[in-house]
Amino acid sequence: MDSADADSHLLALKVMRLTRPTLVGAWPATTCEPKDLPQQCLTSEGAEFVAAGQTMLLPQSFGNIYLGETFSSYICVHNCTTHTVEGVTVKADLQSNTTRISLPTHENKTQSTLAPEETLDDVISYEVKEIGTHILICEVHYTTPAGFSQSLRKFFKFQVLKPLDVKTKFYNAEEMDEIYLEAQIQNVTSSPFCLEKVELDGSDKYTITSLNTLPNGESVFTSKNMLQPNNSCQFLYCIKPKCEIAKDIKTLRLANNVGKLDIVWRSKLGEKGRLQTSQLQRLPFEHKDVRLEIVDAKNIVKIGEPFTFQCKITNTSDHAMKLHGSLYTNFLPESDYTGSAEFVLDVLQPGESSSCFPLTVCPAKLGLVKITPLILLNTLNKDQYVIEKVVDVFVVDSDYHQSDCFFLEKLVRYDSSIDQSLQGQKLQPQVV
Numbered sequence: 001m002d003s004a005d006a007d008s009h010l011l012a013l014k015v016m017r018l019t020r021p022t023l024v025g026a027w028p029a030t031t032c033e034p035k036d037l038p039q040q041c042l043t044s045e046g047a048e049f050v051a052a053g054q055t056m057l058l059p060q061s062f063g064n065i066y067l068g069e070t071f072s073s074y075i076c077v078h079n080c081t082t083h084t085v086e087g088v089t090v091k092a093d094l095q096s097n098t099t100r101i102s103l104p105t106h107e108n109k110t111q112s113t114l115a116p117e118e119t120l121d122d123v124i125s126y127e128v129k130e131i132g133t134h135i136l137i138c139e140v141h142y143t144t145p146a147g148f149s150q151s152l153r154k155f156f157k158f159q160v161l162k163p164l165d166v167k168t169k170f171y172n173a174e175e176m177d178e179i180y181l182e183a184q185i186q187n188v189t190s191s192p193f194c195l196e197k198v199e200l201d202g203s204d205k206y207t208i209t210s211l212n213t214l215p216n217g218e219s220v221f222t223s224k225n226m227l228q229p230n231n232s233c234q235f236l237y238c239i240k241p242k243c244e245i246a247k248d249i250k251t252l253r254l255a256n257n258v259g260k261l262d263i264v265w266r267s268k269l270g271e272k273g274r275l276q277t278s279q280l281q282r283l284p285f286e287h288k289d290v291r292l293e294i295v296d297a298k299n300i301v302k303i304g305e306p307f308t309f310q311c312k313i314t315n316t317s318d319h320a321m322k323l324h325g326s327l328y329t330n331f332l333p334e335s336d337y338t339g340s341a342e343f344v345l346d347v348l349q350p351g352e353s354s355s356c357f358p359l360t361v362c363p364a365k366l367g368l369v370k371i372t373p374l375i376l377l378n379t380l381n382k383d384q385y386v387i388e389k390v391v392d393v394f395v396v397d398s399d400y401h402q403s404d405c406f407f408l409e410k411l412v413r414y415d416s417s418i419d420q421s422l423q424g425q426k427l428q429p430q431v432v
Contacts, residue, residue, distance in 0.1 A: 009152050010081045011088070011114070013140050017063070017158075018072040018123065020269040021056040062136075062156050066163035066189060068263075068275040071128050073156075075105065076121040077140055079114040087143035088112045092124050096160075097132045114142075127274075128160045163189050163273060164263065165232075170283045177246050179239040179282050183261055186232035193265045195225035196272075200237045202259040203279075205245045211236040239282070249316045249351050256281045289317035290376055292387050295356050300394045301363060307337075308360040309391055313376070315348035322347045324377045327359055327390070336369045337361040347380075363395040 065071055075092060079085050089112075092103040103124045106112070112120050128134065136156040143149055165186040172179055181200065187193060202208040212220050212235050219225070227233065239258050245251055261277040290313055297309035315321050327341035339361040345354050363369050374387040 009150065010079065010083065010085050010144060011140055011142055011152070012078045012080050013138060013152060013154055014076040014078070015136070015138055015154060015156060016074045016076075017156075018074055019063070019065075020267075020271050021058050022269075062158040064159045064161050065128060066161050066273055067128060067131050068163060068273040069128065069271065070125055071134075072123060072125045073136060074121065074123055075138055076119055077114070078119045079116055082116045083145045084113060084115050085142050085144070086113045087141070087149075088114050088120060089141045090120065090122065091139045091141075093137040093139075094126055095135045095137060096130045098130065101126065131160050131162055134158055134160055161189075163187075163193075163265070164275060166261065166263070166275075166277060168261075168277075168280060170280075172283050177241050177252070179258065181237045181239060181258070181280070183235045183237070184232050185227070185235070185263065187227040187229055190229055191268055192226060192228045193267050193273075195227060195233070195263070195265050197262065197264040198225070198235050199262045200239075200259050200280075201262050201276075202239065203255075203257050205255040206239050206241055206258050208259060209238040209240070211238055247351070247353070249314070253284065256284070258282050288385065289383070290314070290321070290323070290385050290387075291316050292374065292390065293353075294391050297391050298393065300396055302398050303363055303366055303395050304398065306339075306360050306362050307371075307393055308358050309371075310356045310358055312353055312356050313345065313348070314353040315350055318350050320347055320349050320380065321378045322380050324379055326375050327361065327371070328373050328375060329361065336365045337363045337371065363393065366395050366397065369393050369395050 071094070073092075075090060077088060077090055090105050092105050094101045094103055103126055105122045105124055106120070114120060134157070136158070137153065138156070139151060139153045141149065141151045165188050167184045167186075169182045169184075170179055171182070183198070183200075185195065185198065198212075200208050200210070214220060221233065225233065240246075241252055241255065245255055257279040258281070260279060263275045263277075265273050267273070293312045293314065295310040295312050298307065301307045313323065313325075323345045325343050325345070327339075329335070329337065329339055329341070341359040341361060343357055343359070345357075348354060361371060370392050371390045372388055374390050376385040376387070377383075378385070
């Protein structure tokens with residue numbers, strides 16, 4: 001629409017985007033109006049001696065907006081004539097690359113009558129949900145004093161940019177139903193912002209535990225999750241299936257959706273943005289025909305003392321099993337542990353779990369000891385299963401006790417590898 005067409009209308013349409021001001025340097029001052037503060041204060045004689053810092057500048061154009069932020073705009077229709085204009089209606093649409101959305105304006109009025117120098121205004125808001133070019137289309141219809149219908153339209157183009165880059169990675173815990181999610185969030189804007197909330201909203205089949213806080217409830221991040229441009233931070237979550245889901249192997253295999261990441265941030269002047277990812281899908285559980293679960297086990301035991309841990313076995317196959325199990329032990333002098341552990345379980349139907357049963361070994365070496373392997377034999381069809389990873393335990397001296405004094409004065413590094421050339425020599429433990 002050219003200026004001649006605009007001057008021929010009885011009404012004037014003005015549109016201004018509502019956004020927080022920006023901080024600009026005092027020199028040079030960007031301004032469009034002679035009455036603006038920078039024109040009055042910073043261009044006067046002697047201004048070079050004033051220690052002026054940054055100036056808050058109101059928006060000079062529609063500019064850009066980031067995905068997840070709320071687009072707000074002020075629409076004003078003014079009667080510039082000396083005549084009364086009737087039947088005034090205002091319509092606003094927001095068009096993206098794929099959709100066109102009608103924005104509500106003057107919800108309580110179907111049409112208005114504007115007296116001379118009278119104004120009809122409204123504020124429209126919309127949370128942008130698509131990246132790319134957007135066009136705000138404002139249209140005004142009215143009736144002239146002569147009874148003719150007239151209309152005028154204006155178009156305002158702006159870009160919606162991507163504020164965050166979110167990368168996720170899943171880790172399946174071996175021989176367990178736990179899943180660990182690592183979410184990396186990167187600031188891809190041109191200015192810093194503060195992450196106000198990063199939460200994983202779990203689905204109805206899983207429970208979520210955030211691993212981003214200390215035991216006292218404080219965040220593991222020291223600077224209130226402030227992210228500079230191009231910087232990133234990681235968040236960690238533990239995901240466990242609910243009890244009724246974990247018991248049903250078939251249902252567990254189909255429960256792929258674990259939840260959505262809900263991210264809220266604020267810009268340097270407090271403008272709020274919010275994004276939610278699509279449903280995150282976990283890696284598939286690769287269950288074999290049998291699954292071992294360690295129900296209860298100590299982390300630290302003293303050398304020479306029996307180490308007993310509680311186990312449970314689940315039949316994840318499609319046929320019944322009657323299992324005979326034995327924990328492999330090596331009776332050589334260099335063995336990490338000794339003892340004999342054998343058991344026989346009742347018949348397990350598909351998807352059924354055994355009751356908890358104990359296994360006991362006696363650690364014979366200091367340091368980290370890996371209890372492995374567990375051999376299971378299905379006596380119904382003679383199939384054999386070998387579970388390589390059973391449980392790990394840290395073995396310490398008999399005088400070990402958990403106190404600050406012990407950790408400060410006697411923290412010993414145990415080395416399981418001994419050079420053959422040192423056999424027969426007296427070895428001293430290394431204190432670190």
